[in-house]
Amino acid sequence: MQQIRDYFKTLVDIGDEDWAIFSSKLLESTHPKKEVITQKGKVENYLYFITEGSVRYFIPKIENDLTFAFAFENQFISAYDSFLNRTPSTYQIETLAPTKLWRISHADLNDVYKQTKVGNTIGRLAAENLFLLKSEREQSFLNESAEERYLALFKKRPNVIKDIPLKYIASYIGVTPQALSRIRKRIT
Template sequence: MEKIREYFQKEVQITDEDWKIFSSKLKKREFGSQQIILPLGKVENHLSFIETGMVRYYIPGEENESTFGFSFENEFMSAYDSFLTQSPSIYQIETLSPTLLWQLTYYDLQEVYANTSIGNVLGRFAAEGLFLKKSKRELSLLNESATERYLNLFKDRPALIRQIPLKYIASYIGITPQALSRIRKQIS
């Protein structure tokens, strides 16, 4: 739980009283590798901080799955659109490795907003991180070649990206596994 406080303390000071209220709402959950955290069609009720592990966001399909995002340790994760609207999710979230989450429910977050001086700042900070990740990917799909998108994945978290199955990486950058294989041969 201290990792979350350290994460926030980089940007904003949190009083002990505000931290006490916020941290009292956090629930620890552990998942094994390749476990569904949020099934298709369920409402996202949690904003989660990943202490360890990694997850992927994807749209399941009978023949093909479309992976459109990853979250790693020391990041927030959520089907944030479903969380905000409290409506069913049109995608799933699955762990890619054993994952430890600290979760805050939608209603507990509303309580933190109402009862702490720092709640809105913490919520905004988490939301901004999720937005920037989404925006970066969208711009990448519009402005970069598949090779550039592949190479850019390794800039921020090279060790973690190497643990993700290539079929998920191919889907994420918008190409087939065969096209990814060709790109990997060209750059090696």
């Protein structure tokens, strides 16, 4: 739990009293590789923080899933639209490696907002983090080629990307696995 407090300290001054209230609502969970954390068709009940591991966001398809985001250590994750609106999620979140998470429920987060001085700031920071994941993806499709998207992803997380199956990376950058192989051959 100290890792999440240390992360918050880099962003906001969180006093002991506020931390005690917030941390009392957090639950830790450990997940094996390839475990679905958020199921399509179910309402997202949690906002998560990754302390170890990685996940992918994807739309399950009969032939090939459509991967549209990755998240790594020290990032918030959630099917946030479902979390906010209390509607079924249209996508899934799955672990890519053994992953440790801290989670807070929708109801508990609302209690934190009411009971603490920094609760709203924590919620805003989580929302901003999730928005930036989405915005970064959209901007990359509008401004970059598939090769540039691949290079940016590799540059951002070189140690983690090597462990992500190429079919997920290909889906994320919007190409077939064969096209990704050609891109990789060109740049090596």
